[in-house]
Amino acid sequence: MYQKWIKVLSTCALFNGINSDNLQGVLHCLKPKVNSYEKNEWVTAAGEKIAGLGIVLSGEVVVAQENAAGNRVIITVDGPGEMFGEMTAFLESVESPATVMARAACTVMFLPAGKVVSCCENSCASHKLMITNMLKIVSEKALVLHRKVEYLAIKSLRAKISTFLLEQHKRTGNTTFMMPLKRNELADFLNVTRPSLSREMGKLMEEGIIEFHMSSVKIKDLDSLRTMAE
Amino acid sequence: MYQKWIKVLSTCALFNGINSDNLQGVLHCLKPKVNSYEKNEWVTAAGEKIAGLGIVLSGEVVVAQENAAGNRVIITVDGPGEMFGEMTAFLESVESPATVMARAACTVMFLPAGKVVSCCENSCASHKLMITNMLKIVSEKALVLHRKVEYLAIKSLRAKISTFLLEQHKRTGNTTFMMPLKRNELADFLNVTRPSLSREMGKLMEEGIIEFHMSSVKIKDLDSLRTMAE
DNA sequence: ATAAAACGGTAACCATAGTTACCAAAAACG
DNA sequence: CGTTTTTGGTAACTATGGTTACCGTTTTAT
Structure with missing residues (x-):
């Protein structure tokens, strides 16, 4: 049966x-x-x-x-x-x-x-x-x-993103990986709005800390990311 | 033993x-x-x-x-x-x-x-x-x-406070009650800073929605509180 | 009883992130 | 394919709440 x-x-x-x-x-x-x-x-x-x-x-x-x-x-x-x-x-x-x-x-x-x-x-x-x-x-x-x-409980969006990215890095064991969530879903998960998430990720890219295109992300400065996740 | x-x-x-x-x-x-x-x-x-x-x-x-x-x-x-x-x-x-x-x-x-x-x-x-x-x-x-x-996950401090107060109201069955947490502890619990908590509670008092002195709180406008907790 | 510590309110200034609206790119669908 | 829908980036403006510092009050310790 x-x-x-x-x-x-x-x-x-x-x-x-x-x-x-x-x-x-x-x-x-x-x-x-x-x-x-x-x-x-x-x-x-x-x-x-x-x-x-x-x-x-x-x-x-x-x-x-x-x-x-x-x-x-x-x-x-x-x-x-x-x-x-x-x-x-x-x-x-x-x-x-x-x-x-x-x-x-x-x-x-x-x-x-x-x-x-x-x-x-x-x-x-x-x-x-x-x-x-x-x-x-x-x-x-x-x-x-x-x-x-x-x-x-993480208070700043930047720290939330950093923590999330570091977790993906740890999970995949790689500095380049695919995000398991779409922007909207990630924003939901981190409990922020999508434009705010985009803006902050844009800043992280400007500062040369990460690089991304759609769902693929590359961490360029692991130490900075760690500092920002606190 | x-x-x-x-x-x-x-x-x-x-x-x-x-x-x-x-x-x-x-x-x-x-x-x-x-x-x-x-x-x-x-x-x-x-x-x-x-x-x-x-x-x-x-x-x-x-x-x-x-x-x-x-x-x-x-x-x-x-x-x-x-x-x-x-x-x-x-x-x-x-x-x-x-x-x-x-x-x-x-x-x-x-x-x-x-x-x-x-x-x-x-x-x-x-x-x-x-x-x-x-x-x-x-x-x-x-x-x-x-x-x-x-x-x-509640995004505004006002809604957090309102939700917390409504829960106390429900718990005690009374519109006047003692807060079970000190300001610092409540701020911790709601994941905000103490001055921000004080400021917002002050505003709620100004608007005649609540009244408080130290740990005793009186809800004066239950409906408003419910609206703000959403 | 008195000193010390903890607690709580307040205010000015500032940083962060929400809001809204618009547009481009990508994906889904026929 | 081309069209529709979904997805994502951007920007100007605004609101919310963090920071810091100060001071009075309440509680604790001696």
């Missing part, structure tokens, strides 16, 4: 250490629902009760947060094998503050939260493993938010 | 649903360490490996984050029965980005993370309950960080 997705699911952190056979059993026991969405369709709107734990099977979803002023702040982008809703799935009486939207046409599997925690007879060992995995996943998620807080 | 602390510990969310007798057993099995700290003493410095899960037995600790520029951003204040380190306790090879400092003289219990997850024979039922509690706790923590992100 779920054979089609076993391969993707085995890459999901929730099923870490569970082999295909056991995974089949677990799925059969969890009775997950699978839905498909078109690009830009809502998967979950803010305030709506999430149908449990979500796992992206194909395509991509954007997890974002809309504040009262209507500005959308991107939290993460999830692709195949990645999860969302892990923050609220185990908390009763908490409506999710996040919104989930299909960034591309996608298929999503929903796991009922209650079944994830309670062991059943046929595959209790796997269930226990799942719980341990879940604990790590949620901890990890908290840490991601923690880093998000770090970004938002 | 841990009798002295049973009462406090039973208020800790980690031991929710575990009665005193079982708690004694669990503690005996977990073999926690108890340390005392003086006011302003470091409990855990940034980057240091946390000794596991921390539970405040008496006094208060401040969990904060120091960014590269040296600005301290308060994450939470934990009192008796409250925990810290729950974010990193279950993640190997992750150094904690947070710092923990004694806000007042305090006593702290540390639980080895590994023992929390793995069942032992004598009190397996209680251990299982602990794991479920832990899952809820970490989820809750993630949600708190999520709210923190919401605050930081």
Whole structure:
């Protein structure tokens, strides 16, 4: 029944250490629902009760947060094998503050939260493993938010950009790389406006600290960048 | 051996649903360490490996984050029965980005993370309950960080203050209340400077929207405040 | 009780980034 | 292909909030 997705699911952190056979059993026991969405369709709107734990099977979803002023702040982008809703799935009486939207046409599997925690007879060992995995996943998620807080707490735009570029440098191990976000998205992520971002990046180029064209960026003066990130 | 602390510990969310007798057993099995700290003493410095899960037995600790520029951003204040380190306790090879400092003289219990997850024979039922509690706790923590992100994402100082005041109003159910943070701390929390905070609060008073003297605040125009928080 | 330290308000000046609007380049679509 | 849509750079003007410094008040320590 779920054979089609076993391969993707085995890459999901929730099923870490569970082999295909056991995974089949677990799925059969969890009775997950699978839905498909078109690009830009809502998967979950803010305030709506999430149908449990979500796992992206194909395509991509954007997890974002809309504040009262209507500005959308991107939290993460999830692709195949990645999860969302892990923050609220185990908390009763908490409506999710996040919104989930299909960034591309996608298929999503929903796991009922209650079944994830309670062991059943046929595959209790796997269930226990799942719980341990879940604990790590949620901890990890908290840490991601923690880093998000770090970004938002940076006061100057220049320092935000510098920090972001240094992180890309560290990630790719290269001084030339492609930006993983478009200008608009980066501006959202750093919580500034796009023209301000463009202006500041222009200045960094003028000063010979970086060079860029569209999404490709080259760091020319790593030390200056480090100083400015503080 | 841990009798002295049973009462406090039973208020800790980690031991929710575990009665005193079982708690004694669990503690005996977990073999926690108890340390005392003086006011302003470091409990855990940034980057240091946390000794596991921390539970405040008496006094208060401040969990904060120091960014590269040296600005301290308060994450939470934990009192008796409250925990810290729950974010990193279950993640190997992750150094904690947070710092923990004694806000007042305090006593702290540390639980080895590994023992929390793995069942032992004598009190397996209680251990299982602990794991479920832990899952809820970490989820809750993630949600708190999520709210923190919401605050930081607010762009104008006026809206930040309005949001904060509205939250106090909601919390106390009263239009007159005591601020739980000093000006410096509030400025830290909202990620702005103290003079700017004072200036803006002064303006709000001038406009007849609020009234305040030191830490006591009275909301005079709730609707305006709501509009400004957006 | 008194000195010292911490806290909080204020004001002038300045730097940073938001706003708006316009245009060019690139990508998507038929 | 050519057209439409999306994306991104730029510039003038404005608003917001940071900086610094000073001073009175409140709290803490001795």
